[in-house]
Amino acid sequence: MLTKLTGGRVYDPANSINNEVKDIYILDGRIVSAPSDGQFDKEIDVRGKVIMAGAIDMHTHIGGGKVNIARTMLPEDHAADVVARTELMRSGCGHAAPSTLTAGYRYAEMGYTAGFEPAILPINARQAHMEMGDTPIIDKGGYVMLGSDDFLLRMMASNGDQEAINNYVAWTMTHSHAIGVKVVNPGGINAFKFNQRKLDLDEKNKFYGITPRDILLRLATAVKELGVPHPLHVHGCNLGVAGNLEMTIDTMEGINGLPMHMTHIQFHSYGTEGDFKFSSGSAQIAEVINKHKNITVDVGQILFGQTVTASGDNMRQHAAHPHASPNKWVCMDIECDAGCGVLPFKYKDQSYVNALQWMIGLETFLMVDDPWRVFLTTDHPNGAPFTSYPHLIRLLMDKTFRNDILSTLHPEAQKASHLASLDREYTLYEIAIMTRAGAAKLVGLADRGSLGVGIAADITVYTDDEDREKMFSKPDYVFKDGTMVVKDGEIVEVTWGTTHVVKPEYDNSIEKSLKPYFDRYHTQKMGNFKISDDEIVDDGRGSLTVQPLHAGGKI
Amino acid sequence: MSSLTFTLKSSPAQRIDCSLLTPDLLTDKSVTDIAAIELVTGNSTERVDSLFDILGDDASNIKFVNSTDKLDFIGRNMTLGKISVDGNVGGYLGLFLDGGQIEVTGDTGVYTACEMKSGQIKINGNAGEFVGGARPGYKNGMTGGIVIVTGNTGERTGDHMRRGMILIEGNAGDYCGARMISGTIAVLGKVGAHLGYAMKRGTLLLTQAPSQGIPANFNDCGSHTLAFLPLLFASFAKLDSKFSDLESFSRVQRYAGDLAGIGMGEILVKI
Numbered sequence: 001m002l003t004k005l006t007g008g009r010v011y012d013p014a015n016s017i018n019n020e021v022k023d024i025y026i027l028d029g030r031i032v033s034a035p036s037d038g039q040f041d042k043e044i045d046v047r048g049k050v051i052m053a054g055a056i057d058m059h060t061h062i063g064g065g066k067v068n069i070a071r072t073m074l075p076e077d078h079a080a081d082v083v084a085r086t087e088l089m090r091s092g093c094g095h096a097a098p099s100t101l102t103a104g105y106r107y108a109e110m111g112y113t114a115g116f117e118p119a120i121l122p123i124n125a126r127q128a129h130m131e132m133g134d135t136p137i138i139d140k141g142g143y144v145m146l147g148s149d150d151f152l153l154r155m156m157a158s159n160g161d162q163e164a165i166n167n168y169v170a171w172t173m174t175h176s177h178a179i180g181v182k183v184v185n186p187g188g189i190n191a192f193k194f195n196q197r198k199l200d201l202d203e204k205n206k207f208y209g210i211t212p213r214d215i216l217l218r219l220a221t222a223v224k225e226l227g228v229p230h231p232l233h234v235h236g237c238n239l240g241v242a243g244n245l246e247m248t249i250d251t252m253e254g255i256n257g258l259p260m261h262m263t264h265i266q267f268h269s270y271g272t273e274g275d276f277k278f279s280s281g282s283a284q285i286a287e288v289i290n291k292h293k294n295i296t297v298d299v300g301q302i303l304f305g306q307t308v309t310a311s312g313d314n315m316r317q318h319a320a321h322p323h324a325s326p327n328k329w330v331c332m333d334i335e336c337d338a339g340c341g342v343l344p345f346k347y348k349d350q351s352y353v354n355a356l357q358w359m360i361g362l363e364t365f366l367m368v369d370d371p372w373r374v375f376l377t378t379d380h381p382n383g384a385p386f387t388s389y390p391h392l393i394r395l396l397m398d399k400t401f402r403n404d405i406l407s408t409l410h411p412e413a414q415k416a417s418h419l420a421s422l423d424r425e426y427t428l429y430e431i432a433i434m435t436r437a438g439a440a441k442l443v444g445l446a447d448r449g450s451l452g453v454g455i456a457a458d459i460t461v462y463t464d465d466e467d468r469e470k471m472f473s474k475p476d477y478v479f480k481d482g483t484m485v486v487k488d489g490e491i492v493e494v495t496w497g498t499t500h501v502v503k504p505e506y507d508n509s510i511e512k513s514l515k516p517y518f519d520r521y522h523t524q525k526m527g528n529f530k531i532s533d534d535e536i537v538d539d540g541r542g543s544l545t546v547q548p549l550h551a552g553g554k555i
Numbered sequence: 556m557s558s559l560t561f562t563l564k565s566s567p568a569q570r571i572d573c574s575l576l577t578p579d580l581l582t583d584k585s586v587t588d589i590a591a592i593e594l595v596t597g598n599s600t601e602r603v604d605s606l607f608d609i610l611g612d613d614a615s616n617i618k619f620v621n622s623t624d625k626l627d628f629i630g631r632n633m634t635l636g637k638i639s640v641d642g643n644v645g646g647y648l649g650l651f652l653d654g655g656q657i658e659v660t661g662d663t664g665v666y667t668a669c670e671m672k673s674g675q676i677k678i679n680g681n682a683g684e685f686v687g688g689a690r691p692g693y694k695n696g697m698t699g700g701i702v703i704v705t706g707n708t709g710e711r712t713g714d715h716m717r718r719g720m721i722l723i724e725g726n727a728g729d730y731c732g733a734r735m736i737s738g739t740i741a742v743l744g745k746v747g748a749h750l751g752y753a754m755k756r757g758t759l760l761l762t763q764a765p766s767q768g769i770p771a772n773f774n775d776c777g778s779h780t781l782a783f784l785p786l787l788f789a790s791f792a793k794l795d796s797k798f799s800d801l802e803s804f805s806r807v808q809r810y811a812g813d814l815a816g817i818g819m820g821e822i823l824v825k826i
Contacts, residue, residue, distance in 0.1 A: 072692070075691060075692035075693060076693065298726070326694055328694060
């Protein structure tokens with residue numbers, strides 16, 4: 001059936017279209033060019049409305065072991081936010097850590113059509129994919145977590161060549177069905193097991209003698225040489241530590257021009273100035289980002305209220321546990337792969353530190369010049385639940401609104417920030433870049449994030465409203481692969497998205513050393529570790545989309 | 556004015572959530588309105604008058620007659636008035652109770668007085684597991700008020716209890732006072748295994764030494780004369796309980812624990 005969306009104002013940065021009135025045609029889940037005979041089956045009048053591609057959340061914790069720990073640990077999060085079933089949708093619950101089904105519905109209701117889980121432990125990949133498989137409507141995918149796994153550190157300690165490391169990375173990505181590689185507190189999670197409680201960029205792991213800098217260079221090289229489009233996704237050293245600013249800059253400058261994505265950079269932009277020994281480093285950070293074109297960042301904005309922090313960084317989560325609110329927390333080692341830490345947290349607007357974190361995040365958004373290299377995240381649920389994105393968009397687009405809130409925050413924090421003097425307001429075009437076109441390019445989705453001909457018809461239609469929070473929380477229509485799934489902000493049909501992966505090539509000889517390693521140290525045999533395509537396709541409800549590798553990769 | 560009485564018409568096949576039938580919620584409601592309230596039962600709802608015969612009009616004094624162990628959440632969030640139950644009740648009797656009185660002639664199910672804040676509950680029978688406890692996954696159990704059980708209590712009495720008193724005239728099950736944060740549990744009968752397991756603070760007052768001995772995680776602090784005990788017993792005088800007739804004593808053997816944690820809890824055994 002050929003559907004025509006008539007007369008919308010199109011924002012499609014992937015094709016440099018900025019607020020042009022244009023008709024869009026949808027056929028069999030794809031965007032097609034105007035039919036030569038002018039005939040169509042269905043017309044939807046969207047005159048005067050704003051049309052963008054479906055939004056893409058490139059960093060959101062929606063699957064995997066730690067989200068389940070958060071769900072289990074926080075019955076109060078569920079009791080306070082219960083969603084009854086309807087004829088169409090299943091019941092669910094949870095504000096900070098919603099159930100899989102509720103997460104999918106809520107994303108779609110906000111016009112999001114894809115979300116990427118950034119911390120899939122290889123050994124837990126099956127569980128993560130199962131949970132994402134139960135997340136309706138949106139497309140999914142994940143970044144596999146390496147860098148604190150004993151196999152890699154052994155290879156590096158024995159001076160294994162880059163070729164072997166590339167093979168290992170590609171093998172792990174392929175068999176855990178990942179689209180990128182993430183490194184969390186490089187080597188720090190492993191060092192935690194040897195009783196190190198902090199690890200600086202050039203500090204050696206006591207057992208392996210490897211530094212975080214070595215790990216980053218090796219993995220960033222592997223990702224580039226394999227042709228994986230998503231750059232190495234880095235959660236840096238010393239998250240949340242006052243004074244981590246210099247190390248973050250060193251990390252970005254020290255990667256020698258290799259592509260690298262620094263995630264939730266807000267948590268890594270802290271100085272030690274002022275009476276509170278805690279200050280904003282966003283100006284220096286933004287300057288380095290602006291200068292180094294190989295660096296992309298997402299912000300990890302915090303917003304005030306109750307949430308839960310779930311991270312693979314058990315070293316930093318362990319250090320933060322006295323701040324858990326309510327007072328309960330979990331830290332664990334996970335086999336030879338890594339670990340995780342989950343602690344509930346309440347960000348308070350009258351806390352100096354929390355208020356300044358809020359300002360640092362917004363300063364970063366406003367001072368990084370290129371919207372193609374900065375992405376809108378709250379590191380869901382670590383900074384705030386993803387449902388607060390419309391609020392965040394308004395903060396970026398509306399200076400008066402931003403400054404009104406700013407004036408109510410901790411007074412000393414206001415003095416420590418120059419946020420009030422930043423006049424920039426994001427435009428709709430820039431929001432479309434950072435949440436659509438830029439995100440698709442960053443993750444490596446060739447057929448998403450655009451409204452060009454041949455691209456999957458993930459489309460969001462909004463009514464233009466001065467109140468951007470209202471506008472972005474309730475789209476008029478959301479189409480997922482050509483099917484209308486949301487009308488007037490309500491789900492009207494439940495579909496199931498695909499799982500995006502890449503399949504980098506590798507030499508199978510890596511299995512000669514992996515098999516005995518699995519036999520000796522892991523709880524699974526190597527054969528069981530590999531997730532088959534069928535497990536994700538399931539009964540046909542899920543599907544796999546293999547995204548192309550960069551030219552320069554092996555294929 | 557006669558007490559508002561709900562007589563269960565027949566033994567229900569499914570559990571019934573009775574949390575809407577409290578003095579707080581029914582005051583100022585006409586009998587017709589009350590009859591039309593929909594109660595959740597199983598996976599659907601039913602009108603109050605299809606489940607109960609309704610008599611009387613004094614909503615500050617509610618009675619349940621012919622009650623069975625299928626009636627859950629009686630007295631939830633109640634802050635005033637009285638509920639009397641003739642028969643057994645199900646789980647979560649007096650959940651979040653913040654005032655008023657509940658009295659049951661039979662036995663109660665799990666989580667009696669769960670996260671209760673104030674008021675009084677008297678059970679003239681046995682209570683199930685987790686009396687005065689916290690809901691699964693929550694940190695604080697009962698934070699005030701008095702629970703009197705004339706019979707026995709199930710396992711994990713006072714789990715995560717924060718404040719208030721649980722007075723047990725019969726025996727307490729295993730793990731009595733487990734994970735207790737503070738408050739007082741007194742037992743006239745026997746106690747089960749793992750007494751005070753992971754207890755932080757608070758008092759377990761026993762009139763007879765546990766037959767299996769004191770847990771290894773508690774340290775014997777010797778015998779003491781504690782002046783507060785006669786005062787505590789004096790405060791029991793107004794209660795409708797065997798505790799009001801208890802002969803006052805002040806000599807006890809004191810054990811501190813659980814030493815695997817902060818060890819500030821105590822087991823006091825009458826000498």
